[in-house]
Each structure stands twice: as structure tokens, then as C-alpha cells.
Amino acid sequence: MSVPLLIVDDSGFARKQVIRALPKGWDVEISQAGNGVEALEQIEQGKGEVVLLDLTMPVMDGYGVLEAIRARDLPAVVIVISGDIQPEAEARVMRLGALAFIKKPLNTEQLSQILSDFGIHSA
Amino acid sequence: MDSEVLDEDLRDCLQELSNVAVGRAADLLARLLDTFVIMPIPVVNLMERAELSMALSSVQGSHSVSAVCQGFTGSKISGEALLIFNDASFTDMAELTHFEGEITEQIELELLMDIANILIGACLKGLAEQLDISFSQGQPYLLGQHINIDELLSKNQSGWKRLLTIELPYKLEGRLVNCDLLLLFTNDSLAILRDKVSYMLE
Numbered sequence: 001m002s003v004p005l006l007i008v009d010d011s012g013f014a015r016k017q018v019i020r021a022l023p024k025g026w027d028v029e030i031s032q033a034g035n036g037v038e039a040l041e042q043i044e045q046g047k048g049e050v051v052l053l054d055l056t057m058p059v060m061d062g063y064g065v066l067e068a069i070r071a072r073d074l075p076a077v078v079i080v081i082s083g084d085i086q087p088e089a090e091a092r093v094m095r096l097g098a099l100a101f102i103k104k105p106l107n108t109e110q111l112s113q114i115l116s117d118f119g120i121h122s123a
Numbered sequence: 124m125d126s127e128v129l130d131e132d133l134r135d136c137l138q139e140l141s142n143v144a145v146g147r148a149a150d151l152l153a154r155l156l157d158t159f160v161i162m163p164i165p166v167v168n169l170m171e172r173a174e175l176s177m178a179l180s181s182v183q184g185s186h187s188v189s190a191v192c193q194g195f196t197g198s199k200i201s202g203e204a205l206l207i208f209n210d211a212s213f214t215d216m217a218e219l220t221h222f223e224g225e226i227t228e229q230i231e232l233e234l235l236m237d238i239a240n241i242l243i244g245a246c247l248k249g250l251a252e253q254l255d256i257s258f259s260q261g262q263p264y265l266l267g268q269h270i271n272i273d274e275l276l277s278k279n280q281s282g283w284k285r286l287l288t289i290e291l292p293y294k295l296e297g298r299l300v301n302c303d304l305l306l307l308f309t310n311d312s313l314a315i316l317r318d319k320v321s322y323m324l325e
Contacts, residue, residue: 011139011142012135013132013136013138013139013323013324014139014142017139017323056142056162056163058164082146083139083142083145084149084150085146085147085150086146086150086153086159086160087150087153088153088159089159089162103146104146105143105253
């Protein structure tokens with residue numbers, strides 16, 4: 001069964017880069033969101049069992065999404081993919097329950113490794 | 124080359140490349156000042172120089188600003204970086220750098236130059252690396268201290284009428300520090316940038 005995968009980034013270009021970096025042969029049903037509010041709507045509709053989340057976004061940022069997922073107890077596993085590489089940014093998202101933190105520009109091998117480490121997808 | 128346009132795909136791509144570059148600059152600044160930098164969302168535009176003052180959202184309304192300018196060039200891309208500080212920022216900036224004593228104009232200048240070196244250098248390097256080019260940077264120079272935005276922009280007349288602008292409004296968490304890093308590229312640079320990123324846009 002395909003995994004509902006939600007890619008959240010305000011940049012369509014960045015979302016495309018993430019889609020390109022997904023492991024080949026991973027059976028996913030991809031949805032996309034351009035900000036945190038859209039992301040939460042889609043997660044509530046069951047489209048984001050796994051979420052690849054950008055931090056710096058208009059309307060609602062990635063921190064807001066993580067807080068809401070926790071507050072509403074939504075069933076989503078979140079990997080943050082961020083241009084904000086301050087150690088404090090990583091510490092904050094990890095405290096908010098993110099599974100992992102990946103720095104942009106996105107490295108395909110690193111994404112595959114993390115998906116495999118957490119048993120989400122093994123090539 | 125007045126026909127150059129900034130289509131949505133290119134604008135979005137440049138915004139994302141800037142976002143990554145800005146992240147590196149923010150990381151350096153955060154480490155230097157031991158503070159948290161609120162990441163700006165880069166604003167990419169193509170505009171006439173005359174429109175520039177309206178674009179400076181972060182320091183807009185500040186009666187008094189200080190600014191540094193630094194030219195850069197490489198791979199037929201050229202432009203200049205402007206770092207504009209709201210003068211109200213200097214008290215907090217001095218505190219963050221553990222400066223004790225009277226904040227004279229000379230101290231402000233030193234703070235301005237230090238921050239400019241870090242932010243402009245890291246940002247340009249981050250952009251250049253992603254574009255697989257390198258920029259050489261000119262000497263930074265002071266555009267003015269304690270002047271208003273209009274005065275500032277009138278001092279910065281490089282003769283380019285149409286510009287590609289990337290605006291990066293930085294803020295520090297819990298601090299009254301407002302600064303705008305503005306990257307201005309010549310209109311001719313736009314075609315080269317488009318060419319450099321074309322493979323990413325496919």
C-alpha cells in the first residue's frame with residue numbers, strides 16, 4: 001500500500017527538488033503544500049503519514065506545523081528539510097517532535113539513509 | 124536588454140537558492156552573537172532603481188539608518204550588496220558583542236562593517252556555490268551613517284536603471300535589531316543567472 005507522503009515548502013522549485021531526491025521505487029502517494037496551514041489541512045485528511053517539512057514559510061512556518069501536530073495529536077512522522085541551519089533551529093524542531101533534521105541543499109543519500117534508519121523505507 | 128523578464132519559475136528558484144544562502148549567513152551570525160536569527164523569507168524582484176526605496180520593507184519607516192555597500196562580480200554576473208541597519212539596532216548589537224562603553228559613531232561603524240563582512244560574504248558564497256561559480260568581492264565602503272532611506276539611495280547611484288533585487292530582512296529574536304541585506308544584480312546578470320539555473324528548472 002502506498003505511503004501518504006506530504007511535501008511542504010513555500011517554493012515549488014524546492015518541492016520539485018525533494019520529489020527528485022526521493023528513493024527510487026518508494027511506493028508513495030505524494031501531496032504538496034505551500035505553507036503550514038495547507039499542510040495541516042492535508043495531514044488531517046490523512047495525506048501526510050510521512051511529512052517532509054520546510055521551516056521558513058509564510059502564513060504558518062514549520063515550527064507552527066510541528067506544534068499543531070503535537071497539540072492535535074495527529075498521526076504524522078515529520079522530517080524537517082531546512083535552509084535554516086542554526087543549531088538552535090535543529091534543537092527546537094527536535095524538541096517539537098521532529099524525527100530528523102536535514103540541511104538544504106537536500107542530499108539524496110542522506111534522505112535515503114534517514115528513511116532507512118527510521119524504518120520508513122529501505123532500498 | 125529591457126526585454127528581460129522574471130518569470131515565476133526563475134523567481135521561485137532564485138528565492139530558494141537565496142533561502143539556502145541566507146541560512147548559512149544566519150548560522151554564522153547566530154554563532155558570532157550567540158543569539159537566534161529569525162530567518163528572512165527572501166523577496167526576489169525585478170525593478171527600476173527608482174522603485175527601490177519602496178522595496179526596503181524591513182527598515183521602512185526608519186528615520187535613521189546606516190549602510191555599507193560592497194560590489195561583487197564573477198562569471199559575467201555583477202552587482203552590489205547593501206547592508207542597511209536601522210540605527211535603533213546598535214544598542215542591542217553592542218550588547219550582543221559584549222561591548223561596554225559609549226557607543227560612538229566609530230563603534231557603530233565597526234559593528235556595521237563586522238556584520239556586513241559576515242552576512243554579505245556568507246550570502247554571496249552560499250549563492251555562488253549553488254550556482255557553481257565564484258564571486259570576487261570589492262572593498263566594502265560606508266554609504267552613510269544616520270541618514271534616511273532616500274538620502275541613502277541617492278548616494279548609491281551606480282547607473283543601472285533596472286535591477287534584479289533580492290531582499291533579505293534579518294531580525295534577531297528578542298532584540299530590536301533590524302537590518303536589510305539587499306543584493307542588487309545588473310539587468311544583464313539576469314540572463315546569465317537564468318542560464319546557470321536552467322538545468323535545475325528542467
